[in-house]
Amino acid sequence: MSQTKLHFVKTITTHRRLRRNRIKDWIRRLIREHRLSVDDLILPLFIIDGVGIEEPIPSMPGISRYSIDKALEVVYQAADLNIPAVTPFPNISLELKDEKGSEVTNPDNLICRFTSKVKNLNLNIGIITDAALDPFTNHGHDGILRNGIIVNDESVKQIVKGAVIQAQAGADIIAPSDMMDGRIGAIRKALDANGFQNVGIISYAAKYASAFYGPYRQAIGTEGLLQGDKKTYYIDPANTEDAMREAKLDIEEGADMLMVKPGMPYLDIVWRMKSTFHMPVSVYQVSGEYVMIKNITENRFIDENSAMLESLIAFKRAGADNIFTYFALKAARLLYQEDR
Ligand code: PBG
Numbered sequence: 001m002s003q004t005k006l007h008f009v010k011t012i013t014t015h016r017r018l019r020r021n022r023i024k025d026w027i028r029r030l031i032r033e034h035r036l037s038v039d040d041l042i043l044p045l046f047i048i049d050g051v052g053i054e055e056p057i058p059s060m061p062g063i064s065r066y067s068i069d070k071a072l073e074v075v076y077q078a079a080d081l082n083i084p085a086v087t088p089f090p091n092i093s094l095e096l097k098d099e100k101g102s103e104v105t106n107p108d109n110l111i112c113r114f115t116s117k118v119k120n121l122n123l124n125i126g127i128i129t130d131a132a133l134d135p136f137t138n139h140g141h142d143g144i145l146r147n148g149i150i151v152n153d154e155s156v157k158q159i160v161k162g163a164v165i166q167a168q169a170g171a172d173i174i175a176p177s178d179m180m181d182g183r184i185g186a187i188r189k190a191l192d193a194n195g196f197q198n199v200g201i202i203s204y205a206a207k208y209a210s211a212f213y214g215p216y217r218q219a220i221g222t223e224g225l226l227q228g229d230k231k232t233y234y235i236d237p238a239n240t241e242d243a244m245r246e247a248k249l250d251i252e253e254g255a256d257m258l259m260v261k262p263g264m265p266y267l268d269i270v271w272r273m274k275s276t277f278h279m280p281v282s283v284y285q286v287s288g289e290y291v292m293i294k295n296i297t298e299n300r301f302i303d304e305n306s307a308m309l310e311s312l313i314a315f316k317r318a319g320a321d322n323i324f325t326y327f328a329l330k331a332a333r334l335l336y337q338e339d340r
Pocket of ligand 1: 132133134142177178212213214215216217230285286287288
């Protein structure tokens with residue numbers, strides 16, 4: 001390239017001022033590519049037995065476990081804010097836990113009681129339930145543990161029973177978080193056989209063996225129980241292709257949506273999954289991600305609301321259609337303020 005030509009190119013470059021589109025709030029709004037809306041949010045709730053209980057969870061500042069009556073008040077708030085769905089996680093007493101997580105098959109268990117109560121409120125809000133065994137086993141694993149091994153097919157049978165009774169209680173979507181092989185197809189088959197053709201499945205397709213689940217385990221009371229780790233069934237954080245294979249199988253087996261979990265360390269997976277399969281993709285901003293933002297903002301190094309919204313818009317930019325987040329209520333309130 002000659003000297004003159006180079007000079008010409010440089011001149012053109014200085015005329016390209018990208019900052020013109022950033023100069024005022026109104027123009028930034030005009031060129032904004034992604035938006036976070038209340039419609040994107042799914043609220044996880046921790047449920048315990050009892051009445052009138054709202055018990056702060058030490059590992060998750062700002063988050064409590066609720067007895068069903070109290071949890072229903074939160075569901076009303078969520079519905080008022082137009083949050084599309086809630087997803088309950090139970091903290092059951094130790095006496096109810098066993099090797100096989102049998103309580104998951106009890107039609108009167110905490111999740112089912114909560115679900116049918118929400119259903120009876122007739123609100124415009126969806127209920128997404130998890131049929132994994134970990135809240136119900138005395139060893140904290142998502143499947144049945146035998147001789148140090150999580151036995152796959154027997155676990156699937158148990159999870160399927162849980163899914164069907166959750167549907168009977170009124171769950172709109174089953175979101176099994178256990179990563180057992182074949183569970184999506186088995187759940188689909190059982191739901192259909194029992195007349196629940198309209199109950200959907202969100203497959204936790206890309207669930208990683210992550211350190212970021214720690215605070216959640218205290219929330220549901222499994223932190224002292226878990227024997228070993230979950231690496232024989234969750235995906236290795238070093239892998240992308242394994243997640244893609246899992247998602248492909250889950251789609252073939254009948255998944256209606258795919259999930260990536262955790263969220264922020266796995267934005268590349270969200271992007272890849274969305275751009276490959278063109279399916280609705282959920283992302284789970286897990287307890288550890290929540291706590292990281294909370295802790296650093298409590299130390300006043302970072303503005304909490306800004307950090308929260310930035311973390312949530314990152315999911316949208318990566319291609320997520322909806323977000324499971326403990327910030328759902330807070331984010332929804334903030335979004336309404338910003339609308340005004
Ligand atoms: C297990 C399950 C996990 C979470 C929800 N269900 C992971 C685990 O405990 O291993 C994590 C949610 C969170 O960290 O917010 N089926």
